[in-house]
Amino acid sequence: MHHVPLSWYLILSAILFALGIAGFIYRKNIITVFMSIELMLNAVNLSFVAFAYQLRQVDGQIYAFFVMVVAAAEAAVGLAIILTVFKNRKTLQIDEIDSMKL
Amino acid sequence: MPSGYLPIFVFAILAALFPVAALLLARLVRPSAPNAAKLSAYECGIEPTSQSRGRYSVRFFLVAMLFVIFDVETVFLFPWAVRYRQLGWFGIAEAGVFLAFLVVGYVWVIRKRVLDWS
Amino acid sequence: MPVFTGSDMLTLLPAIVMCLFACGTLVLDVMGRRIPRGRRWLMLFGLCGLAITGVSLWRQWSALAAGGLSQYTGAQGAVTLDGLGFFSNALVLGATVLLFLTSYRFLEITREHSGEYYSLALFAQAGMYFMATASELITLFLGLELTSISFYILVGFTRVDRRSNEAALKYLLLGAVSSGFILYGFSLLYGIAGSTELADISSAVSGRGASDPFVVVAVVTIVAGLLFKISAVPFHMWAPDAYDGAPTPVTGHLSVASKVASFAVILRLLPMTLGSVRSLWEPLLIVAAVASMTVGSIAALTQHRLKRLFAYSSIAHAGYILLGIIAGTQMGLRGVYVYLIVYALMNLGAFTVLTALHRHGIAGEDLHDLRGLSTTRPVHAALFVVLLLSLAGMPPTAGFLAKYYIFTALIETRHYALAVIAAAYVVVSLYFYFRLVREMYMRPAETREPLAASLGIRLSLYATAALTLFIGVFPEPVLRLGFRISGVGQ
Numbered sequence: 001m002h003h004v005p006l007s008w009y010l011i012l013s014a015i016l017f018a019l020g021i022a023g024f025i026y027r028k029n030i031i032t033v034f035m036s037i038e039l040m041l042n043a044v045n046l047s048f049v050a051f052a053y054q055l056r057q058v059d060g061q062i063y064a065f066f067v068m069v070v071a072a073a074e075a076a077v078g079l080a081i082i083l084t085v086f087k088n089r090k091t092l093q094i095d096e097i098d099s100m101k102l
Numbered sequence: 103m104p105s106g107y108l109p110i111f112v113f114a115i116l117a118a119l120f121p122v123a124a125l126l127l128a129r130l131v132r133p134s135a136p137n138a139a140k141l142s143a144y145e146c147g148i149e150p151t152s153q154s155r156g157r158y159s160v161r162f163f164l165v166a167m168l169f170v171i172f173d174v175e176t177v178f179l180f181p182w183a184v185r186y187r188q189l190g191w192f193g194i195a196e197a198g199v200f201l202a203f204l205v206v207g208y209v210w211v212i213r214k215r216v217l218d219w220s
Numbered sequence: 221m222p223v224f225t226g227s228d229m230l231t232l233l234p235a236i237v238m239c240l241f242a243c244g245t246l247v248l249d250v251m252g253r254r255i256p257r258g259r260r261w262l263m264l265f266g267l268c269g270l271a272i273t274g275v276s277l278w279r280q281w282s283a284l285a286a287g288g289l290s291q292y293t294g295a296q297g298a299v300t301l302d303g304l305g306f307f308s309n310a311l312v313l314g315a316t317v318l319l320f321l322t323s324y325r326f327l328e329i330t331r332e333h334s335g336e337y338y339s340l341a342l343f344a345q346a347g348m349y350f351m352a353t354a355s356e357l358i359t360l361f362l363g364l365e366l367t368s369i370s371f372y373i374l375v376g377f378t379r380v381d382r383r384s385n386e387a388a389l390k391y392l393l394l395g396a397v398s399s400g401f402i403l404y405g406f407s408l409l410y411g412i413a414g415s416t417e418l419a420d421i422s423s424a425v426s427g428r429g430a431s432d433p434f435v436v437v438a439v440v441t442i443v444a445g446l447l448f449k450i451s452a453v454p455f456h457m458w459a460p461d462a463y464d465g466a467p468t469p470v471t472g473h474l475s476v477a478s479k480v481a482s483f484a485v486i487l488r489l490l491p492m493t494l495g496s497v498r499s500l501w502e503p504l505l506i507v508a509a510v511a512s513m514t515v516g517s518i519a520a521l522t523q524h525r526l527k528r529l530f531a532y533s534s535i536a537h538a539g540y541i542l543l544g545i546i547a548g549t550q551m552g553l554r555g556v557y558v559y560l561i562v563y564a565l566m567n568l569g570a571f572t573v574l575t576a577l578h579r580h581g582i583a584g585e586d587l588h589d590l591r592g593l594s595t596t597r598p599v600h601a602a603l604f605v606v607l608l609l610s611l612a613g614m615p616p617t618a619g620f621l622a623k624y625y626i627f628t629a630l631i632e633t634r635h636y637a638l639a640v641i642a643a644a645y646v647v648v649s650l651y652f653y654f655r656l657v658r659e660m661y662m663r664p665a666e667t668r669e670p671l672a673a674s675l676g677i678r679l680s681l682y683a684t685a686a687l688t689l690f691i692g693v694f695p696e697p698v699l700r701l702g703f704r705i706s707g708v709g710q
Contacts, residue, residue: 037393044404081373082389
């Protein structure tokens with residue numbers, strides 16, 4: 001029985017995390033930025049689950065559960081805030097939300 | 103190199119090749135005679151009346167958000183279900199406390215009339 | 221089979237009380253909409269909850285003292301009661317009480333008065349309890365997120381105000397990214413140690429050493445995420461916008477409570493857990509501290525919006541507090557504790573004055589709103605001057621004492637260059653605090669509209685200003701407290 005080695009999972013997780021950061025920095029639409037953040041959290045989940053599998057433990061999987069739930073709560077709050085922003089100014093482009101520049 | 107995945111690779115390649123080959127073959131042998139009736143929706147519902155990227159009511163977003171939260175929270179009940187016998191009364195009490203907190207949220211949602219559609 | 225024992229109850233009681241009262245506030249709010257003056261009862265209900273939390277914290281402290289223990293780990297290793305935890309919790313609890321006292325009038329004026337505000341503040345308090353006491357990664361992460369999510373909503377609480385929305389959006393996006401960074405570091409720590417308990421992680425990391433790539437990446441990502449939370453440069457961009465847009469009492473709470481709790485996390489994670497790889501994180505903290513003092517002090521010079529000015533000033537203060545951690549000695553840690561107490565007092569007092577400036581029809585968020593305060597409200601102006609002197613670090617106020625300890629610790633540990641830089645920025649900061657005094661005392665008043673007043677606002681202002689002066693003149697009790705805590709938590 002062959003296993004995918006741990007390092008592959010960790011590399012994939014690092015790549016996904018880096019993609020999330022890149023999306024956060026370069027994307028202009030708030031919803032896409034928000035999805036990039038979710039991608040970062042899921043990259044972390046992947047590495048938790050991979051470690052848990054490697055270590056034959058359940059802690060890491062439980063951690064992933066908690067991350068999922070927190071991400072859902074954060075997404076709900078985030079979408080609510082995005083909705084009020086949109087109601088107040090009718091745009092979701094991040095460069096146009098700048099009433100507080102210096 | 104993991105070898106157990108070879109059939110999946112082969113399957114994936116075949117799955118990608120089949121529609122391409124079928125469409126190419128059909129294009130080569132069929133006659134070309136377009137008309138309006140061919141382009142209409144055929145026994146698959148009605149003609150769309152507006153763009154599919156139109157605006158939705160805010161209510162849909164609220165309900166979707168509530169669904170996401172209450173749906174994801176139930177993930178904590180699964181570990182309890184798996185270890186139901188070992189956890190015994192402690193597990194039941196913990197799950198009760200957890201559900202009580204969810205009920206508080208539910209009561210708040212109802213009293214705020216978020217689910218009131220009239 | 222797990223059971224819930226009396227000692228678990230003891231370790232978790234403050235958080236349980238907070239969660240119950242937070243839920244109670246929500247339910248009472250939606251059930252009793254028609255009760256006259258219902259909001260006032262809700263606020264008092266919340267204050268009752270805070271009082272009970274205070275009592276249960278006191279019970280924990282005396283139970284520990286009675287057993288002669290310096291720390292106690294309960295709830296199956298999830299929560300550790302020690303000096304650091306008690307210190308941070310007591311400070312945050314005081315900040316939440318002042319938030320309740322100052323918010324009532326503010327919410328009435330902005331017409332955003334609702335029970336959710338108090339409920340979220342109580343949830344944040346529960347989250348900060350776990351930030352200060354968690355000795356395990358899952359609990360720590362949940363505490364961090366419970367606090368952050370409550371604050372995201374509180375910052376955007378005035379929904380019709382565009383600035384408030386925008387502030388909440390920016391705080392949420394950047395806060396979520398910083399949580400992601402911390403979490404990535406946590407996942408690597410879990411992989412290194414095979415356990416989520418901080419004690420196991422500490423020994424596993426010291427076994428691996430500072431050259432292990434996993435340790436390096438974990439430390440760098442965690443430090444970056446934590447610097448975000450205390451708004452240290454280069455991760456400070458959210459702070460001016462979030463502080464400016466948030467409702468003023470929330471800004472005060474954000475600048476004090478969330479910063480104190482985040483410093484508790486930093487103290488527990490870096491010196492206590494990752495102390496063996498000090499060579500990795502110390503340079504990062506030095507860069508962040510110097511950059512924070514520089515950017516905070518210099519950017520504050522040109523601000524004309526009060527809350528932005530205080531945002532930059534609190535960025536600079538975060539730099540000073542980091543210096544105490546960099547020194548790392550008993551003296552340095554004692555300096556951190558004393559600085560946090562003093563910082564909390566003077567910032568809460570200053571934001572109480574800003575809250576009082578917010579009246580019907582006047583936002584009170586600009587520098588010229590302070591004009592003529594010395595003639596219209598001489599007592600407010602005089603107390604504000606005391607708080608500003610303390611923020612600038614002038615004797616005989618408490619701010620001087622705090623800076624004195626940090627400088628002594630730096631010189632003791634031969635960080636002469638850092639001490640000189642820090643002293644130079646004290647001079648710069650004098651100038652921008654003086655600008656506020658000049659507006660109050662040397663410019664004529666623009667409006668006769670009286671300040672927003674309530675018993676809570678007056679109480680909060682008098683208490684913070686009096687304590688700031690008292691600690692400056694009679695430092696003994698606070699020093700003894702700092703000494704005791706820095707001795708207990710080690």
